[in-house]
Amino acid sequence: MAHPTMQQVAERAGVSTALVSLVMRGAPNVSDHRRARVLKAADELGYRPNVLARNLASRRTRTIGVVLNDLHNPFFAEIVDGLQRAADADGYRVLIGNGKHSKAGERESVETFLQLRVDGIVMAGATISVSAMEEAAASTALVIVGRTARSTKFDTVNTDDVHGARLAVDHLVGLGHERIAHVDGGSGAGAAARRKGYAQTMSGHGLGEQAMISAGDFSEAGGSAAAGELLAVAPRPTAIFAANDLSAVGVLGAADHAGLRVPDDLSIVGYDNTALAEMHHTSLTTINQPREDLGRIALELLLQRLEGGRTAAVHHVVAPTLVERTSSGPRPPTKGTR
Amino acid sequence: MAHPTMQQVAERAGVSTALVSLVMRGAPNVSDHRRARVLKAADELGYRPNVLARNLASRRTRTIGVVLNDLHNPFFAEIVDGLQRAADADGYRVLIGNGKHSKAGERESVETFLQLRVDGIVMAGATISVSAMEEAAASTALVIVGRTARSTKFDTVNTDDVHGARLAVDHLVGLGHERIAHVDGGSGAGAAARRKGYAQTMSGHGLGEQAMISAGDFSEAGGSAAAGELLAVAPRPTAIFAANDLSAVGVLGAADHAGLRVPDDLSIVGYDNTALAEMHHTSLTTINQPREDLGRIALELLLQRLEGGRTAAVHHVVAPTLVERTSSGPRPPTKGTR
DNA sequence: TCTAATACTTGGAGCGCTCCAATCATGACG
């Protein structure tokens, strides 16, 4: 009942364990004749290589650990999709660690992977400190996705969030809006850059005085509450740019609650282009981050370190795009104040 | 730069590797004096136990592999939450495998875990065949969550979907609805039971003739399309029970499209009580599955096998509950046909 | 002071596999 070992396969096939090892690894210099015999013996025994032993002996695991800050966020799932596709193609296996939406959880996950001696680690939406990242980077190749963090120890892949926010604001301004408010993402990853892009672009359009930021936290409830405040101001904004889709849906909810029609009375733009934005019922204009590309690029960077011998840090930035749906439209005709 | 080994720690602390091993495992019979020295040496060296070697030598990994059918579905994330909490408490580490929404992906993930010699595997939303499950169960402890599959080889944890569907229909009937249609989940996990519960309950209320099932696939697009058909029928249903929240949101979209108000013109009930249902903007009446409990119970069952020595299969069923929100309401006054 | 019992420590044989150096087979070639 215990797992059969290579030794047993070797005996049954009447060859050495070394040969079995070669066959299991698909080495080229094995005669077809022997290969077939070994494979047959392995199959009959139900042999399954012991990765632990293999990794220990070879000092490689061909495994990439991916730490997701939050398993609930489908945003990360798509990054994993791209990453995994690339990993599959290169013969690496991918294991996922749950950051449990907390710094401690992320750290634990990283530690687990480090102890497992994975070849490299990718962190998506990491919230741990840069110094903690550098510490991890001292022991493996590390790539951070979706969080800008300049360091010479590890690589990063990001979308240009300042630019993304600019796209959103430009879009709204193009529709005639002037009172454009922002529901921000607090201290979440990318929130600062989006806030900055918003503020800069507003100023750029001479709308600096109209700028209004209400504090959110990337959650639906946060978006809803923030929008509630914003909509209570008179004159109220005609458009709200939310720091992510989830809070944008919160804004939608607040609009419903206030009896405002979208986009007739209020235009809303989200960020991330998640599945949420795509649904008919929400149909959110939003900023698309090429998530699968982010994942793919993250793996490429890792492989450059693992197999290409690169050691200098690379900080890759990808351009976001605007996806127009039905939550944004022309500014409503001014009436009342101003 | 290479990782320091136990050997080096031992030398530095002036003790044997065996003692270091004891300290690293937190064994009780070590003098405080030595323990401190070892810990100090380990710290200075930046020693990190090599889990591969440890697991190989101890023939235990204290690791549970969780295979998620679909990383995008937050439903599974909550199962993992419950499971992980329990695992943390018991000192097991949790690794997640991506089933990539395909049978092949699930099989690969299982194989990876098997090769890693994890102590047990939990599959959430598994779609592979029962025989494939049994094969895996021959090599480790296996628990299947969210999929009924009678077998003597492994355990399952489920909610009673027939009962859940009954709750949904009873709720709608209680509101006066008679023309209650169902958007089903095709061949997805639990879909058959929900369909059955729907049909049974309709008949039970003498509404067998009003029963109408339109084919969905647990996706938003599928729900939308199915609802489109349903709403084109005359007289159209006054309520739709969707097989999951995602398709319920699809139904919502279709209702928007048809200019129907929810719940005034059409009541909608979903299934799963996901975050989607909870959002203000959707506010879906739905059937709650106690997901975290499912995860916790799955781990408990696993531990019973791992540490309790249980070998007989257990099939655990949990009761779902109805969560009332604003997508369902009284039947609109009859007008026109019938 | 001596002995027995208890509390700590340690040597070293594996765990199952990889990988290098060495050996054996084969076939081409002069």
Add this chain to the structure above:
DNA sequence: CGTCATGATTGGAGCGCTCCAAGTATTAGA
């Protein structure tokens, strides 16, 4: 037919850790 080059196999020394069996302090009791 001997010599080489090339390809196929194998023996065995680790990889870093755990886990006895066995040994050495220490302490309590006689």
